[in-house]
Amino acid sequence: MKFDDILADINGFGKFQIMIVLLQCISRVTLPFHFLLNNFIAAVPAHRCDISGLDNGGVFENLTQDQRLKVSIPAEEDGTLSSCKMFAEPQLHLLHNSSSPADVSVVPCQNGWVYDTSTFTSTLATEWDLVCEKKGMTKATATIFFIGVMCGAALFGILSDRYGRRSMLLVAYLSSIVFALASAFSTSYVMFAILRFFTGFSLTGISIISIVLSVEWFDIKHRTFAGVILSLDWTLGNILLSGIAYFISDWRWLMLAVTSPLFLAVIIWWWLPESARWLIANGQVERAHMYLERCAKMNKRAECMLTIKPQTLSNVLTVEKGRKNYTYLDLVKTPNMRKLVVCTGIVWYGVAFTYYGISLDITGFGLNIYLTQFIYASIEMPSKILIYYSLDLFGRRRSQGGTLILTGICLAINIFVPHDLWVFRTIVAVLGKGLSESSFTTAFLYTAELYPTVVRQNGVGYTSFLARLGVSIAPLIMLLDDVWGLLPQVIYCSVAILSGAVALLLPETKNVRLPETIEDVEERYSITKVFRPAYGPPVHG
Secondary structure, eight states, rough: OHHHHHHHHSSSSSHHHHHHHHHHHHHHHHHHHHHHTHHHOOOOOEEEEOGGGGGGGTTTTTTTTTHHHHSSSSSSSSBBBOOOEEESOOOGGGOOOOOOTTTOOOOSSSSSSEEEOOOOOOOOHHHTTTTGGTTHHHHHHHHHHHHHHHHHHHHHHHHHHOOHHHHHHHHHHHHHHHHHHHHHTTSSHHHHHHHHHHHHHHHHHHHHHHHHHTTTSSGGGGGHHHHHHHHHHHHHHHHHHHHHHHHHHHHHHHHHHHHHHHHHHHGGGGGGOHHHHHHHHTTHHHHHHHHHHHHHHHTTOOGGTTTTTTTGGGGOOOOOOOOOOOOOGGSSSHHHHHHHHHHHHHHHHHHHHHHHHHHHHOOOOSOHHHHHHHHHHHHHHHHHHHHHHHHHOOHHHHHHHHHHHHHHHHHHHHHSSSTHHHHHHHHHHHHHHHHHHHHHHHHHHHHHSOOOGHHHHHHHHHHHHHHHHHHHHHHHGGGGGGGGGTTHHHHHHHHHHHHHHHHHTSOOOOTTTTSSSSHHHHOOOTOOOTOOOOOOOOOOO
């Protein structure tokens, strides 16, 4: 008897499984809150030099505000006032002559800046004057955060496979709360950057552990539902972020607001079960039996557990004797696992690199930042509904490879479409973003199904690490437009198509049992057998 057989008997898609999804909804909704928070807390509002220091001897006394600005701040080529320069002395002659002599002394802002507070009352830029020559520091906070996410993915992958999904999920909750709240009370930019790194480090634990914990409790036929429904939490959080940020325009209060749901998540955690698969694989059959009985009772299948004793669960998963602690080294010790690691790593790097590359390159709709955020988030909803049906109709492999290749095609189309056809370009770009989001949704589910139980969290942690590496590099690619204007788009397009082609080398996992041990992968899977349909025979019923 296999674990999936037991799960099918006690109903692998009942109230117990729905409870697991709902209990994790609160914590997963906070992920986009923080992952996309930089759009708001690091926003740079319109600004100009503070000219109060130029009013020596009351030269501004009889001037209007517009006149004071005209004689104090030079104009740019488009007629707007400079954001970073000012005259060394008031140029009163500009009141009568619009042109300024070439020898007029222009200097950087001497007394700080004045910011437009109509949209944001406070951001990182206004807090520590991260503008002009320091403007790159606002972008750096996002990079620092994602480096933290990247490092956290590697560590939480190891710890979750060693100490369990449930316990490490609580660690992720508590550490995320501590570091996020501390970030909101930062007294310097350096302090904020360090705490932001550890916030990303902690939040990634929630991201990768929750998906594995859920998939391991769903039966074969409903794993697609689990993967897609969990990804909808991201879209919901993305939509809610636009509203929360609209009503809270101070960055410190905004950070507190988006972190607060995690307090409720900690309370709800007490009702979350541990993964019975992980418990059996690690010899904790008594606890596994207890959770299986709880599942059977809630799903009204209690009678099915009468014949299953804790001792019989020891034979459900055959784990190498004496092996209970697996590490990342186990991912590369055997040939077929090495091939799996290489292919999934390329796919995940391509998925994240392409998704964030498109997100940075799509032009807005000419709307304010909050409405634009809402529209972009809403676009993700139909893409996830479509991928749900695609996963069941075409399978994981074709859905993963197809969405990536089609994303690359959308990028290729916009390389050749003239910029004056902006309506068509925007439609194609939005379509590409939807497809890239579908590839992200598929990647989480597909990866959880590909790796065996004993190293599943290590596998998801490793692929998430490479994904965040792609996220960190994607913005830097935009700088290559100085070399050739189309080079960034060509790179994004190439990576999408290449990673999509690699995805087609992976085995199909639709309607097959999850591999439990590394031996399962070695026996059932060969990367060279490209057309082999699955890990093993399909399971029907």
